[in-house]
Amino acid sequence: MSxxxxxxxxxxxxxPELPILHGIDMQVDAGEFVTIIGPNGxxxxxxxxxxxxxxxxxxxxxxxxxxxxxxxxxxxxAEAGMAFVPQTANIFTTLxxxxxxxxxxxxxxxxxxxxxxxxxxERFPDLVKFRDSAARSLSGGQRxxxxxxxxxxxxxxxxxxxxxxAGLAPNIVQDVFVMLRxxxxxxxxxxxxxxxxxxxxxxxxxxxxxxxxxxxxSGTSQEMLNNPEVKAIYLGNAGRKSA
Amino acid sequence: MTGLLAYFVFFATIATIYxxxxxxxxxxxxxxxxxxxxxxxxxxxxxxxxxxxxxPARDTLIGGFGMPFLxxxxxxxxxxxxxxxxxALITLRLSEEYLAIATFGIGLTVQLVALNAAxxxxxxxxxxxxxxxxxxxxxxxxxxxxxxxxxVVVIGLLVWALLARLVxxxxxRLLRAIREDDVAARSLGKNPVSVRVQSxxxxxxxxxxxxxxxxxxxxxxxxxxxxxxxTFQIWAMLIVGGSGSLLGGVIGSFVIxxxxxxxxxxxxxxxxxxxxxxxxAVQVVLIGLIIVLTILIRPRGLIGEKSAVSSKK
Amino acid sequence: MIQAIADGLSTGAIIALGAMGxxxxxxxxxxxxxxxxxxxTWGAYMALAVLSxxxxxxxxxxxxxxxxxxxxxxxxxxxxxxxxxxAIDYLVFRRLxxxxxxxxxxxxxxxxxxxxxYSIHLIFGGAAHYYSNDLQIAWLIxxxxxxxxxxxxxxxxxxxxxxxxxLFLKYSALGLAMRGVAENPALAAxxxxxxxxxxxxxxxxxxxxxxxxxxxxxxxxQIRPDxxxxxxxxxxxxxxxxxxxxxxxxLFGGFIVALIEAIALLWIPAGYKxxxxxxVLLLVLWLCPRGLFKGSSGGSx
Numbered sequence: 001m002s003x004x005x006x007x008x009x010x011x012x013x014x015x016p017e018l019p020i021l022h023g024i025d026m027q028v029d030a031g032e033f034v035t036i037i038g039p040n041g042x043x044x045x046x047x048x049x050x051x052x053x054x055x056x057x058x059x060x061x062x063x064x065x066x067x068x069x070x071x072x073x074x075x076x077x078a079e080a081g082m083a084f085v086p087q088t089a090n091i092f093t094t095l096x097x098x099x100x101x102x103x104x105x106x107x108x109x110x111x112x113x114x115x116x117x118x119x120x121x122e123r124f125p126d127l128v129k130f131r132d133s134a135a136r137s138l139s140g141g142q143r144x145x146x147x148x149x150x151x152x153x154x155x156x157x158x159x160x161x162x163x164x165x166a167g168l169a170p171n172i173v174q175d176v177f178v179m180l181r182x183x184x185x186x187x188x189x190x191x192x193x194x195x196x197x198x199x200x201x202x203x204x205x206x207x208x209x210x211x212x213x214x215x216x217x218s219g220t221s222q223e224m225l226n227n228p229e230v231k232a233i234y235l236g237n238a239g240r241k242s243a
Numbered sequence: 244m245t246g247l248l249a250y251f252v253f254f255a256t257i258a259t260i261y262x263x264x265x266x267x268x269x270x271x272x273x274x275x276x277x278x279x280x281x282x283x284x285x286x287x288x289x290x291x292x293x294x295x296x297x298x299p300a301r302d303t304l305i306g307g308f309g310m311p312f313l314x315x316x317x318x319x320x321x322x323x324x325x326x327x328x329x330x331a332l333i334t335l336r337l338s339e340e341y342l343a344i345a346t347f348g349i350g351l352t353v354q355l356v357a358l359n360a361a362x363x364x365x366x367x368x369x370x371x372x373x374x375x376x377x378x379x380x381x382x383x384x385x386x387x388x389x390x391x392x393x394x395v396v397v398i399g400l401l402v403w404a405l406l407a408r409l410v411x412x413x414x415x416r417l418l419r420a421i422r423e424d425d426v427a428a429r430s431l432g433k434n435p436v437s438v439r440v441q442s443x444x445x446x447x448x449x450x451x452x453x454x455x456x457x458x459x460x461x462x463x464x465x466x467x468x469x470x471x472x473x474t475f476q477i478w479a480m481l482i483v484g485g486s487g488s489l490l491g492g493v494i495g496s497f498v499i500x501x502x503x504x505x506x507x508x509x510x511x512x513x514x515x516x517x518x519x520x521x522x523x524a525v526q527v528v529l530i531g532l533i534i535v536l537t538i539l540i541r542p543r544g545l546i547g548e549k550s551a552v553s554s555k556k
Numbered sequence: 557m558i559q560a561i562a563d564g565l566s567t568g569a570i571i572a573l574g575a576m577g578x579x580x581x582x583x584x585x586x587x588x589x590x591x592x593x594x595x596x597t598w599g600a601y602m603a604l605a606v607l608s609x610x611x612x613x614x615x616x617x618x619x620x621x622x623x624x625x626x627x628x629x630x631x632x633x634x635x636x637x638x639x640x641x642x643a644i645d646y647l648v649f650r651r652l653x654x655x656x657x658x659x660x661x662x663x664x665x666x667x668x669x670x671x672x673x674y675s676i677h678l679i680f681g682g683a684a685h686y687y688s689n690d691l692q693i694a695w696l697i698x699x700x701x702x703x704x705x706x707x708x709x710x711x712x713x714x715x716x717x718x719x720x721x722x723l724f725l726k727y728s729a730l731g732l733a734m735r736g737v738a739e740n741p742a743l744a745a746x747x748x749x750x751x752x753x754x755x756x757x758x759x760x761x762x763x764x765x766x767x768x769x770x771x772x773x774x775x776x777x778q779i780r781p782d783x784x785x786x787x788x789x790x791x792x793x794x795x796x797x798x799x800x801x802x803x804x805x806x807l808f809g810g811f812i813v814a815l816i817e818a819i820a821l822l823w824i825p826a827g828y829k830x831x832x833x834x835x836v837l838l839l840v841l842w843l844c845p846r847g848l849f850k851g852s853s854g855g856s857x
């Protein structure tokens with residue numbers, strides 16, 4: 001059986017003259033939790049946006065369940081079973097929490113939408129009391145909760161998150177990671193770009209390391225945590241000392 | 244002088260005056276990226292300022308100071324600069340489309356004032372009997388017209404030289420830097436808003452100067468000389484020639500003025516007499532088409548070459 | 557004075573109908589369309605064309621000069637105006653959107669305005685037209701206040717439209733998606749909102765309101781090729797005053813602009829009429845550029 005999401009030789013960027021991705025290969029299986037790490041400018045976020053149809057792919061292909069979704073319109077992503085949580089501006093701050101969720105369920109029939117919104121409030125009970133307030137009044141952690149809750153509404157088989165831990169307090173980061181792990185255990189594949197390499201690898205199944213728009217190394221997160229190169233470069237000073 | 248040559252002198256004088264307005268618009272849009280939808284207003288302010296300063300005294304008028312033409316020229320530049328300063332100060336710290344709306348309003352309002360403030364502008368009848376500079380030195384109208392063409396071309400070259408210098412100066416580089424990247428310019432410790440205001444005011448002053456040159460040429464101005472469509476004729480001249488290019492602006496001025504007058508002549512010959520008034524609308528539709536098609540065909544060349552990559556907002 | 561207020565309210569309603577469309581387009585599609593006023597003119601002329609082609613009479617219903625004929629003509633004018641707005645978007649704005657600095661889009665709209673206004677001039681001529689030559693008998697209210705029944709009708713209609721539009725944006729799924737696109741088009745796309753659908757409905761609402769506003773303006777003044785052009789500044793002033801993207805704000809903006817105009821004309825010469833909304837606009841931009849009422853969205857930045 002082929003992978004749920006598969007990238008083969010993806011080249012692309014914001015303008016054709018200046019590709020940022022120079023040939024990315026990647027696979028995510030159903031229910032798998034995969035992390036992408038790498039230095040700044042490695043093309044991690046760009047790769048994710050390319051999958052979402054927000055960045056133009058000039059060569060190579062992306063498939064979901066074997067179906068070609070290369071340069072698929074972003075608008076059709078939700079219906080194809082994919083959800084994306086951008087790093088910034090990932091909620092509608094002028095809309096209420098309830099409206100954010102309703103918009104997340106935009107593609108669903110009305111009855112199913114109401115059901116899934118009710119489920120979202122069950123999963124994220126913290127959001128219930130803010131139902132009718134504007135999302136701009138939420139804290140950083142609550143915003144991230146709302147962004148993830150919104151992404152899950154369309155019942156995706158794959159959720160992509162661009163640095164979900166950015167700007168969050170360390171204990172909340174842990175909550176977010178645990179929540180994502182649980183999601184994967186429930187059968188939803190998770191693809192996540194992270195700066196917090198150590199924390200991300202600790203919860204995920206597999207890890208890709210990107211550098212300069214290309215694959216560098218990859219393997220199970222367990223292997224990668226112990227890989228000397230990864231330790232030296234991506235796990236900070238602690239790794240370097242012990243190496 | 245034959246009729247054809249006389250017509251050419253007239254044609255070239257008006258086209259050169261328009262080329263000077265285009266230079267003023269070039270510094271605002273081509274070099275700084277500021278949209279001015281009321282070019283005609285600044286031009287008219289200059290024309291009327293010159294007329295009021297240099298015109299003969301009349302009982303019914305406030306103006307008519309009988310001053311020398313060069314004073315009129317300077318006064319025209321100053322008056323238009325002042326109007327530009329007020330608009331720029333109110334709108335330039337806001338989003339760029341507010342500048343478009345505000346300048347559009349200035350264009351309309353100036354025409355209203357010209358039409359209604361009869362004590363100052365002569366109202367619908369306009370101001371007449373205005374002195375033409377150095378008129379007494381020439382014994383025929385043709386000789387004066389020829390002289391005036393040279394005079395206008397010399398002023399045009401002076402403005403050109405001034406702009407070319409400005410663009411190459413550190414201030415000109417700052418203009419480009421701001422157009423490319425507001426944030427980077429700010430980090431250099433420069434205030435983009437004040438540099439934009441300066442650029443807008445200089446452009447307005449040049450348009451005012453062109454207005455004074457028109458007054459000195461025809462010796463008679465009225466609100467009909469300053470209809471809103473002139474703004475878009477000037478814009479068409481700028482973008483057809485390529486904005487950001489001084490030479491292109493001059494070429495564009497002559498080309499569009501030729502198309503405008505040529506289509507006018509053609510229509511008056513071809514259209515049946517009872518449809519004359521209606522058929523002149525074709526000329527304006529043509530200007531609209533030139534603008535829209537130029538934007539569609541060369542959307543990026545509009546804002547100058549270098550900004551091609553960063554122009555996406 | 558009271559007469560000036562009454563007249564101002566009916567002109568304000570016409571301005572408000574135009575401004576509600578402009579504010580939606582500015583808020584959702586994020587650009588200032590200088591051709592919008594020409595959609596009013598187009599709508600007025602299309603209704604006129606329907607009447608003259610079908611030979612229908614504008615008609616009369618009770619005290620209103622607005623019978624079945626003009627209702628039918630207006631409905632067709634709405635359809636034709638929406639078609640024009642969509643065609644212009646397809647031919648011009650769509651090709652530029654996202655590719656160029658957005659002020660270039662604004663510039664293109666000026667060119668479009670010239671083409672539309674002078675094409676109307678070319679087709680219908682510059683002379684004034686009327687829907688009906690019937691004279692209307694004014695209602696006398698209290699001590700010498702004269703109100704034309706048509707004025708009262710357009711006032712009521714503007715109120716109704718603003719309420720319906722407000723409820724639509726607030727509670728319908730489509731309205732919610734429109735507000736989402738207004739704030740963040742990329743995130744809306746991620747949520748599965750199809751931009752083209754939003755684009756269609758934004759022009760449909762904006763163009764439709766423009767046509768209705770044009771017909772009413774044509775009833776109260778003359779139908780001329782520059783009728784919309786005369787309303788451009790009042791409409792922008794009303795939209796900015798009301799806060800970009802805020803339809804109820806645009807309603808009040810329209811009333812405020814028209815009332816100031818009507819009252820100012822008691823003191824200043826009538827020739828300066830167009831300058832009044834412009835001065836109001838400059839004052840608003842200077843004192844509170846975000847409008848008196850909060851914009852419902854980030855609006856056009």
